[in-house]
Amino acid sequence: MKNNSFKEIAGQLKEAGSIVIFPHILMDGDALGSAAALCCALRSMGKDAVIAVEDKVPDYLQFLDKGYCIYDLEKYMNPDVSICVDCGELKRFPERAELFKSGKTKICVDHHGTSPGIGDYNYIDGKAAATGELIYDLLLAMECDIDVEMANAIYAAITTDTGNFQYSNTTRRSHEIVMELYDLGLDSYGTSVSLYENESFEKMKLQSAAINDSEVFAEGKAIIAEISLDMLEQYGARMEDTEGIVGMMRSIKGVDIAILLKEKEPGNIKASLRAKHGDVSKIAVAFKGGGHEKAAGCTIYDSMAVARELIMKAVSEELCRE
């Protein structure tokens, strides 16, 4: 599939009156940051633009939603343009699929290289560190005056998806865009505080407990921890509070693979896998999951004890093979 140009996509948006934007379910900083920057830009150009969502905006991202997010999908059916950002498959916004399809023109802007391109117009670039980078280019093509709010939202998208510019996806372009955002008034510190310095005490206690009980195995090359429903209750935490734990585990010296097992419900264990150097997507795929080389996941429908045993065995075998 060949990409359309940002100029073509900008042309479609400029001609439209009503636009509905679709971030993916379980939205992250890149999904909502990209959607918010685009929504703000479109409204500044006099368009009737909204972000359609089907799940709650997480606490740490709520500062990005300046009255953009709508849940009342029926009211917004048949927009001039439907545009999905940071995702490119209907199953990534299942309850909104009908609304997306009702758009007269459908557009997809995504940085997941595996996206099939479900739009009439598509821009998919697997090399971009964040969809926020592509939205920045789109805003330039729209000849929109990028203001501080858009700059902060694009920054939020890039900093979260690059792990503060640390992950292997970070590029020269990521820094170049941020540099340009400063010229547009970027408040990088304020945005970082909103994103990263609003952790709940419950979350931090849950993290501490998980790490304290974690087990190193495979000669120190792997580490595994568990979050049970009982633990959530004990610490007054929510499953979304597990965000970040597996990354912390991976950062331990000598660890190549970190695994966090999360009890979604009894007999339904979600495994999150992270690799420092190797490839964990193969392990996830073996359990009918998927993901990227360095970040993948799968679900095991069994008890925590069995899930733990199965995953530890698979990880040990993978590490022996290397």
Add this chain to the structure above:
Amino acid sequence: MKNNSFKEIAGQLKEAGSIVIFPHILMDGDALGSAAALCCALRSMGKDAVIAVEDKVPDYLQFLDKGYCIYDLEKYMNPDVSICVDCGELKRFPERAELFKSGKTKICVDHHGTSPGIGDYNYIDGKAAATGELIYDLLLAMECDIDVEMANAIYAAITTDTGNFQYSNTTRRSHEIVMELYDLGLDSYGTSVSLYENESFEKMKLQSAAINDSEVFAEGKAIIAEISLDMLEQYGARMEDTEGIVGMMRSIKGVDIAILLKEKEPGNIKASLRAKHGDVSKIAVAFKGGGHEKAAGCTIYDSMAVARELIMKAVSEELCRE
């Protein structure tokens, strides 16, 4: 005091045959990254350059020392040039003060605005996010071919001193330099893994224990935790493993001030203070300590219990005043 130009400083370095570089005691990523980039550059130009140190290079920074660091100070007395980086006072390298003073020409490059300028040539810029940024400009002025090793060291300096580009000191220039470093071969991921993904399991368990036992007070606006000598023994950790804990505590929602009390020895309690919005340097100064607005410290010569009470009272009063 007026700064010399980088051109003048570069001229002094170019004329020199032997150069000794001085990072500060308890070196951090900016001190050693700056020193390593400069040492590598000088050696590439055929100079006899070393980094004089008086304390151990921390584990997470050892990848930066490619045979540059020397402890045998006597052997390097009377160099053509002594240059201190990321510090500008003799008390910041007390055991090396004589060696520094023995240099025929003394230079100081620092980003601590309060540095008095102890060199014959000085470049002190309190607005630079890291001394690494100034070293980059100095290398350009030296017309040195910046290679991947220098690029990685400068990146290490900038990313550590800006807290991965999150702290309030981060500027447009920080990102611009990193962007240019990519053109010189920067391995940002490899450097980040070396810096941040080599944590000891003992350190992580110590962090978890401290956070688990921490106490929120002043109506949720402050949080305090302790690291005792007993805890270090229990977890097999070292005092340097406390790095990062107070920053994690500050990141809790609603918390304005975080305090970590560290028992250096019985009756000698070091308090590290971090502010999200307010100013903690005033509190530290009241206990004869010092530091910056958002990161300060002091020592209380009393028991942990008394130190805790005194600091909690001072912090509560400060927060009431705001």
